[in-house]
Amino acid sequence: MISEIQNFTSQLMMYPYLQSALLTALLVGVICGVIGCFIILRGMALMGDAISHAVLPGVVFSYMLGTSMFIGAFITGVVTALAIGFISRNSRIKDDAAIGIMFTAMFALGIVVMTSLRGTSVDLMHYLFGNVLAVSSVNFVITLIIGVIVLVSVLLFYRPLLLSTFDETMARAAGLPVKWIHYLFMLLLSLVTVASLQTVGIILVVAMLITPGATAYLLTDRFPVMLVLSAFFGALSAVIGLFFSVMYDVASGASIVLAASVFFLLAFLFAPKQGLLFKNLRRPEKQSERAA
């Protein structure tokens, strides 16, 4: 194992493409982790899944037109988010059903157009399953810009985001523009999804949005700490995933997600307060407390 790590670091020194892959993966881990905390606490996991799947037609159209896939992906992501809100507001269809309808429709559209193109499927497959090693330096810069936008927005609007997540009615009563905060959040979610496409791929982005945040959630009772821990687990999973991807020649996105899942499993079992193990150890003690 140690020789493999040495091998990995020496390769890292040697190949610039590997360096930009690592930096991109780290960045994606961090911003997914941060936005993921809000996703979990706002109960929007399905929405995260939806936005990530819905960017496929945007990616495919961009590919056909030869423009940057970031633009197409971003547009379809935002359009889908707006359409979901429009359907649930203007019919008796509830939010979760509206999400289910819209994202499968968009994803299907993407697949149909993609399969109609000949000889391009390999490139597009990268977006479905992720290939961080194919990240170009241009894409790295775009990811960096998105990362800065996301982190600065969360810092600036930390309190409104937190308050509207924790107690929406109070936030509205106090005059916070809860609707606009929601739109801002959806915008950030779309940006993060777009930035993650090449690294983890459309199908697995939602894992990076939920799993590191969920791991952090089991380890702390304070929201700022959860944000930092979640970003940390996202970044760490990215490095570990990339390592396995390079050393054993397996898909990068999937190995990053697997690393994140292992951390979640560990937290689920061994977290000091919320972990299964210690919860079970504590239980008899609690009962005797109650009896006394």
Add this chain to the structure above:
Amino acid sequence: MKQTIELKNVSVHYYGNTAIENISLNVEEGNIIGVVGPNGAGKSTLMKAVLGLVKYRGSVSVFGQKVDHIRKNIAYVPQRTSIDWDFPVLVKDVVLMGRYVHVPWYRNVSRKDRERAEEALEEVGMEEYKNRQIGELSGGQQQRVFIARALAQDTDLFFLDEPFVGIDVNSEEIIVNLLKQLRSKGKTIFVIHHDLSKVETYFDQILILNKQLIASGGVKEVFTPANLKQAYGGNAAVLADDSEMVVVGP
């Protein structure tokens, strides 16, 4: 006495169902007002209409203005069931949220804000729990924390949604005393209240509601068997369109 809230012919409809109908009332400042009525009577809807959180017909004014202009002067304490008690916040974090309203987005929470939050926590007797996660508290303690958050907002008008449900006697006493102190400082406190016991000890005035306003005024004049019968008694048919069918008699 100054008017704090004035409603004229306020009605709210949800998808064609009437939640509240044609309600007109005046509330003077420096009172604790109980809003009572059976399940599905529109108590929460009335509160939301006053706060401008639902669409309504008619007119509502608070301190002689539209509610949007004086939101910073209103504190709201939610029903306990509407809060996610697993949320990763400590008691002191929740109380500090009361100060958020007064801090512009480009500035950080100041030391004064923290001190005010701490003070509010002492007022409800919860300072020793300030580093606990909110889910670790009892129902009454949780309620007191949210009251502390409202106190930290330093407002003239308070809305409390079912604050006495599922809380212990000690917490109840602390909350009632606090509300009476606030009243003596000229604050106005609206309390949605579900069961009819203790109405006379809690409130100065009550509004008896069942979609329409059945009666309003001083507790002694209005809290009568006749009015309660009209609101609660034998009208299960009115309640039947609600998910629950509860008839609570006086």
